[in-house]
């Protein structure tokens with residue numbers, strides 16, 4: 001006779017996952033969908049966008065993996081796109097142009113994301129939701145408010161994807177220290193814009209031994225990594241490939257958790273009581289219900305503590321914008 005715990009572990013191991021990408025025909029959505037098509041934890045990949053998504057799905061369906069691909073177009077098919085999803089990754093929305101801040105995208109992108117959130121609330125209320133659309137610092141609190149209105153907000157299931165800040169920190173520190181970036185580990189906490197992005201270099205592994213001037217230059221480069229790409233693309237958008245790489249890495253950690261397997265710790269922007277602001281990115285562990293453990297603030301030195309004070313002010317403003325939007329719509 002199989003005992004209950006063993007039975008549920010076996011059930012978990014057999015679980016197949018339906019992943020929906022919203023904004024799948026876009027600059028991030030296409031490479032992200034390709035990476036998810038190549039993920040062994042995914043059984044069904046559902047693509048949604050306002051146009052051109054059927055072609056992307058046809059193209060992807062020729063990639064020789066076992067993942068089954070479906071596509072849905074337009075607002076009228078949003079419900080079908082999210083129905084029964086285990087994970088919905090939202091990348092839809094407009095990107096920055098040179099000289100713009102992420103916050104300036106809020107009005108437009110809030111309207112795009114709120115449609116998806118309302119559909120998820122109705123048709124996939126157990127899905128994990130990973131939000132890539134900017135400004136993440138305001139869009140995540142907004143999404144939470146919409147879910148609260150339906151009494152469906154589960155703080156373990158809603159994430160702002162900040163993995164690109166970790167990916168950049170690993171790359172820039174790895175280059176600087178002449179170490180393979182895949183061997184660098186550094187927490188990046190706070191939010192996903194300018195000085196709300198806090199790379200905690202005092203906790204970097206391997207240890208960062210250079211002087212304060214080099215460290216500050218690296219922190220600045222990580223914080224402004226998005227602007228570096230926006231400028232280089234000369235008005236043709238923001239980071240797409242590195243963002244897709246980062247989002248796929250984060251999605252994989254979530255799926256491993258759902259499956260009851262050991263998932264790597266990743267930082268993400270979530271509902272939080274770790275600081276005085278109600279949304280904050282810290283290292284997280286994942287399990288079958290989403291966040292299993294929030295590891296809280298890593299140890300900070302004085303320089304990082306000063307950075308934290310600054311970040312909290314910026315975050316507070318964005319969080320209020322997100323909440324106000326949801327309360328008025």
Ligand code: LMR
Nearest residue numbers: 096134225226227238239
């Ligand atoms: C990034 O960090 O590259 C993204 O948030 C896109 C942007 O607008 O910078």
